[in-house]
Every structure is written in C-alpha cells, then in structure tokens.
Amino acid sequence: MSLWILDPAGRDATVLREALSGETVDLRAATEIICSRTPSQLQIMKQTYYARFGTYLEHDIGHHTSGDHQKLLLVYVGIPRYEGPEVDPTIVTHDAKDLYKAGEKRLGTDEKTFIRVFTERSWAHLASVSSAYHHMYDRKLDKVIKSETSGNFEFALLTILRCAETPAKYFAKNPGQFKVYSGGLAWKRQGGGKTIEIDKADVTAVTWMKVPRAYQLGVRIKDGLFYRFIGFREQVPPLRACL
Ligand SMILES: [Ca+2]
Secondary structure, X not given: OEEEEEOOHHHHHXXXXXXXXXXXXXXXXXXXXXXXXXXXXXXXXXXXXXXXXXXXXXXXXXXXXXXXXXXXXXXXXXXXXXXXXXXXXXXXXXXXXXXXXXXXXXXXXXXXXXHHHHHHOOHHHXXXXXXXXXXXXXXXXXXXXXXXXXXXXXXXXXXXXXXXXXXXXXXXXXXXXXXXXXXXXXEEEOOOOXXXXXXXXXXXEEEEEEEOOEEEEEEEEOOOOEEEEEEEOOOOOHHHHHO
C-alpha cells in the first residue's frame, strides 16, 4: 500500500504565476509544472490560478512564450486527455509512424505532428508509442526529440515523455497502512511517523480506477489536495458505503 501526495493546485498556481510574471520569468519552471501534471490537476490549477490572480493562465502563457513552445503549452492546458491505463495498439502504431514521418524521415521537422501526438494522447498511450517507436525504428524517442527540436519546446516534449514513462518519479511514494473507518480515512507511514487522517466531511471527490497490477483510490479534499492511494489488490465495496 502506497500513498502519493500530489502538490495542491494552489501551490502549483503560485509557483506558475511567479514563473510567468515580473522580471524573472522562468519558462523552464513553468514548462516543467504544466507538462508534468495530469489533465484533471491542470483543470483545477487553472481555476485556482484565475481565482487567485484574476488572470487566465492561458493569457500569461501567451504573453511570455512564443512559437511551437507556446502552441504546445496552450493546447496542453486547454484540451482534456484520457487518464486511464487503456491503450489502443492500432493508434499507437499509427502515431509512431506519424512521428517518424514528421521527424527522422524528413528534412527538418513537422512540429505540428509532435504537438498533436504529445497533447492529445494519454500518458499510457505515449509510453506505448515510445516503446513501439523504439521497436519499429530502432531509435529511442527521446533521442529523436533531442535531435529534431530544441530549447523550451524540446524540454516540454521531453518532460511529457518522462512523465508518461515514469509518472511515479514525479511524486513522493510512501509505503504504509490504509484504514477506512466511520469518520473517514486514515493512513499511517510504515515504521511509524506520519499519520494522515482525512475527515469524511472534507472529502470533495473520490475516484476508483484500475492501474497496472493494482487498484487506485483517489481522494480530493476541500483545499484542493489530492491523495492517491495505490496498491489495492481488488475491489473494496465497503469503501463507497463508508464515504
Ligand atoms: Ca528531421
């Protein structure tokens, strides 16, 4: 049983605002946050951004970025993407071919195709495209990105690819014990130490999904904090009744 605590949307919004305003614009930091968040995290973060700073995230992105980097970020924060684990192998092969034609096979690069594939596809899908590409063309996709693109655009594509292939690296992972009781949820770190208690009155949303080799319970609470509990072996019916 592991607990992943994701950064609250509020912290992301504040860091992003700092990176996208004032005299010290930090496009690398902004790019890293945007490209390493899930579509639902981005959705909440955009709302928080507007509520806190009275300006749209898209506006600040548009103001400080340019070219393909700008196009990619605007689409990435703007469109919904599937977050589940299922992948269609036919579309994967198709995307790998498209990326080959858009990059290695031609003189120069067709950035539009890279933007389309990297903004429209889920992380699970992109991870499959990456291994299909390696298999079909005997070259790693990150190497292709490095030779076909540059600067912040390259960094954005690489960040998305890294998150797609190893999302766990981006979050703290803690083994521990999980308990459901009448008042809410509790989690205790293995070997003592930190205990997290979530009062059921603070829970604003609960999600349940299949992830590789286990089930995942997602719990969002009032201040925007999102907990992912990973490692359930099977369905736990009493959970829904309890919450
Ligand atoms: Ca090329």
